[in-house]
Every structure is written in structure tokens, then in C-alpha cells.
Amino acid sequence: MRRPTIRDVARRAGVSVTTVSHTFTGNGTVAPSTQQRVRAAAHDLGYRPDVIAQGLRRNRLGVIALVARQLDALRPELLFDVDYFARFAGAATVASLAEGLGLMLVSDPTGPRAAGAALASDGFIVTEPVTDDPLVAMLARAGVPFVTVGEVPGHPPGEGSAPHVDIESGRLALLALDHLWSTGARRIALVTGTDRNEWNLRTTAVYRRWAQHRRITPSTVHVAESLDDEGGRRAAISLLDAGGPPPDGVYVLTSNHALGVIATLAERGLRVPDDVRVVAGSDAESLRSADPAVSSIDLQPDELARRAVLALAARLDGRPPPDHAGTPVGRLVVRASSAATPPGRRP
Amino acid sequence: MRRPTIRDVARRAGVSVTTVSHTFTGNGTVAPSTQQRVRAAAHDLGYRPDVIAQGLRRNRLGVIALVARQLDALRPELLFDVDYFARFAGAATVASLAEGLGLMLVSDPTGPRAAGAALASDGFIVTEPVTDDPLVAMLARAGVPFVTVGEVPGHPPGEGSAPHVDIESGRLALLALDHLWSTGARRIALVTGTDRNEWNLRTTAVYRRWAQHRRITPSTVHVAESLDDEGGRRAAISLLDAGGPPPDGVYVLTSNHALGVIATLAERGLRVPDDVRVVAGSDAESLRSADPAVSSIDLQPDELARRAVLALAARLDGRPPPDHAGTPVGRLVVRASSAATPPGRRP
């Protein structure tokens, strides 16, 4: 029992396939009475337009892809353990659905082992593109619509660059640093990941300028992104063993690393927040329920995802992208790890 | 500049489209030398087979859909906050990719506002189907291949029922209950959600039988699934205000509710685990980092997802489903909340 086609409907309604097509797509003009008959026939038959056939004709499938690049780098089965990505994917799903688009999760579609269907997507969302991103290059070359979340470092916006959703890393870095400063910290260090994405690079740059402006000596450690707190532990050790007084404030971009930093500080007898204030650059459940709870920059991945989907959908329709200037995204969440300590309370 | 088609490649290689098709699909037989020419031509042109056109012909797109039903019920943007689903989706993505399939996240495709493309999927994975699930009915009626994770309650396996991945709710219930018993608990209560899925229903049934067997009085509370701990709080109150001695052991199926139960017990002056042992029926980061850490049944959603994808992929290829009998999935993770308390230590 074959699935009914447009032809079956046409026959049953006593009209041509054109008329059926028109009544469903809204193209052309079809007399109301005829529409009735067509719809009735379609209903009786349980007819549903074949999305693939439509896609072939229209050259548009109604699916966008979210590239889960962490998939390749980190332990893939833990993909959604990265709080940020999990929230992003969830929100992207919802936003896509609202736009009438399906959302496909794909890993790097540049590779040969990419699921064929990955390439059938109408457009791509690429989170955290890196310098000279091969995926971005490939999409650009192939003329496939895409938006990135965060700039492609090295491709400043303005000149024919990829459209992107602003993650406001500069503003957020200042937010975190000024907050640490306001708690009394004066030896403020920065711990970043090593991926060459906007988040790491821009934060580092802003931190250096800020340190100069505040007249403090910058102290940064870069450790590879990972799903455990190992990198954070290594970073803390390198910070503490650098010679000179230990930092009294640390801005750690990766949430897992923030936990590692705190653990190591504790092992070295430094109390958080009394001796060292810590702020993480990305929020996660584990930070909320840690002891002490860890302050962090909430990037608001749900809002970023929404904006990315909307921007891409607009692009697909040839509409101008929505403008979010004036409604900042990302905020500082102050928790126990960066509570100001009155000098009196310090031993 | 149009995207090159199979025809362009054929022309450039000086062969017919058939030959090009064959060299790429592996069908028919093509002389190695010819294959070389074809591939070279394809490479020069930057040719990639059009997945949609292939899909139209083969009647198969290479995409499967994961139905995120929670999407409709709960706050959608928090979809992936449900630890279980986040892990499931992540693992499903990876497994699909490995099978050469794309994974689409869709909400209920029965609704009219379903993204068209949702229906283009070759098959569906439905997690936690409920009694008389309309989605299951729809898929079955439409003849769309699907697998459920957990049985469709009321449709016992064996007779032409939907193929499903066994979540072993019966075995896991016994695991949790026997564990509570072994810690010395004798007044063991059950808190479940209200969705009519296998997890809630089967656990309840097993609990009743188990209570009878152990000669204890069953005590169950059902509270609607939610993303906060409110339901758990209500459940605990109802348990404590029921009259009679308070329970000394609770099996709470929803992880958020477990936290609510524990919070309320504490407020009522009952200590966990000293006075009441608690085990959650689903694991989550929040349970791991809670104080005390909460014992739980780890459903191993990653493994369930893998099995679901493999089963569906097999079905799509007309292969028999892989057999997992003998390799149980799901395990008990004992943490502080259900540590046995030696009678001596009790006040």
C-alpha cells in the first residue's frame, strides 16, 4: 500500500496535479470550491506532500544543521555534558521548530565520513569557529548559508565576513575582571583554553589591555579544553609555582577548569573566596552546586542559539538579519566564590 | 554558478551518467581506469552527489528523528537540562553519525505545526512512550519505522508490538529496593511521576509485588514530572503527614524530585541517610554534587541511545535487530544518601 502521491489526490478530486499543488503551496489561484474538494480528497487518502520531492524541486529541505565540533575533539558521548552546548542545542531545537525548520546535529561535515544527509541541510550554525576554520572555509567556498556564533578570529566583521552572532566576549571579560577588582583582588590572573576561538583570544587581549590600564602585572595560563578539571589543576599549580605572591583573583574561562583551580587552591591551603576570588567564564550546573558555589559568566546560550537560528532563517529567506544591538547577551552571576572579603575578616 | 550535477561529471569524464552513478554508489561494475577518470572529473568540478535527489529516488534520506516529547510538556528551553535526555541525545547523535545517519531533533510530529522535514526522516526514535501514545499510533499507521525506548505500556511485547529497547525498569526497581532493604530500611516508600510510561508504571507494579513479598506496607506517592524539586517536596510532605511512622527509605524516580524529598526531610528534622535512606531512579549531575550525594539508578542513557539507533538502523536496512540479552543496562550507584547506618550510630 503505497503512500498516496499528488497524482492520486488529483485523480480523486477530479483535477490536475497542478491544482493540487497550488492549493497546498498557495501558489496560483484555485477556486475555493475546488480547494474544498482537493483538501477532502487529500484527507481521505491521508496525503502528505513528500518533503524530499519538494526539497528537490525547491532546492530547500527545511533543515538546518548545528555543527557539534566538540564531537571530534572531546569524548563524544559526553557531548551534552558541556553545559553550554547542551543548553545551546536545546534552545536551537526549539527555535528551529518555531521557524518551521528541522535541526540536525552533525559533526564536522568537511570530513569524508560525514553523514551524507549532513550536506543536504539548507544552512549551518557553527559555534565557536576557530582561526582559519576549515569548516567555515568549506561552507564559504561551497556557497552554503551559515552563521557562526562568535566571530571567526582573524576575519574581523565588516568586510564580506561571515555573519555571526555576537557573543560579546569583550564586554563580558571586563564584567568579570571589574567584578574581581571590586572585591578587592589586585593580583588577578587569567586561565583560558587553547582553542583559537574568539572566546579565548578576545578575552586574553582584553585582559592584557585591562591589566595595563589597572597597572597590574598580567598573568595568564592557557590549558587545553577538557571535560574534567585536570587542566584547571595544572593551571593553578603553574600559577602558584610561578614565584611571587599567589593571585588573589582568577578568571577561568572553562567551567570544568574553574573547579580544578578551586580544588587545587584548597589543597594548597588557600581559601576561596577569602584568599582567592574565582570567577568562571561559562556557567554550568556543577558550578551552581559546588561548594563554594562558583561565580560565573552566564553566556546565555539559549539566547545565543535563538539569535543564531533567527539569523540563519532570515538569511535563507533573503531577509536582513535581525538586529540585536542594544539588547546585550551574557551576564555575570555572582556566587560565593567571589564574595568580597572585608579586610577585617582576613586572618 | 550552478552546483555541478552528475551530468556535468559524465560529460567531463566522457562517460554516461550511469557510469558516474555506479562509481559513486558501488552498484554495477565500472572498470578501475574509468573510475579514476570519473573521480578525477568529479573532484575537478567539486561534485558531490545531491543527497535530496538520491533521497527521492531511494526513498531514503539518511536521517532519523529523535522525538523530544518533553519539549511539549516542560519548559522547552530547558529540554537538555533533563540530564537523562541530554545524555541520550548526545549519544544518539554520535551513534547515528557512526551509522552514516543524520539525527534530527523534532518535537511531536503529529501536530500540524511540525516542521515539514520532520516527516522526511527515515525512522523515529521515541523515548518513554506512554499508554495509547498518539505518536506511536500515528507512526504505526503510517508505516514509518520506529523504535521506542521502553515499552509502550499496554502493548506488551510479543505480538506485533513496536520494537523497543529494553530499559529494564523491573530489574532496576528491584535493585534499588533490595539495596534500601539491605541498608536496614523497613518502611520503604515509592515516589513516581505521573506520566503513564513504562518507567512509572512498571516500577509501581514491581514495588507492590516486592512489598508484598517483603511483608511491608506499600506506600506510594505520584507527583507530576517537573524540572524543579517542587513535586518532590509535595511528595515528602504527603509521605510525612500520612500518619504513622515516617518512612526510613524512599525510592524517588525523578532526580529533581529526589532533591525535593531530601530538602523537605531535612526541614522536618530527618537526617539523610541516618534517619531516611534515599535512592533516586535517574542519575544527574545535581545528584552527584548534592550534599549528601544522592544514590541513584544510572539508566545509562548513552547505552540506551546507542541501542536505539542500532536497532533502528538495522530495521531500516531490513536486518534483524541486534540482541542485547545478557548484557544488562542500567546500574545502581550507591552514594552517601543511602549509606547503611549501623544501629549503634543511631541516636
Add this chain to the structure above:
DNA sequence: ATGAAAGCGCTAACAT
């Protein structure tokens, strides 16, 4: 307002 017909890019009989 309705319909005939030409494809979209590809696969799969069926020749040769």
C-alpha cells in the same frame, strides 16, 4: 481558474 508538460538530480532496469 485550470491544466499540460518540462524538468529538479539521481538511480535502476534494461539494453548493448
Add this chain to the structure above:
DNA sequence: ATGTTAGCGCTTTCAT
């Protein structure tokens, strides 16, 4: 081993 050809189900000129 290679080529011809008829569609897959639909949209879209272009007639009528």
C-alpha cells in the same frame, strides 16, 4: 563494461 531511458513526487512556466 558502458549506455539509454524511464521515472521518483513535486513545482512551475506557459497555455488555454
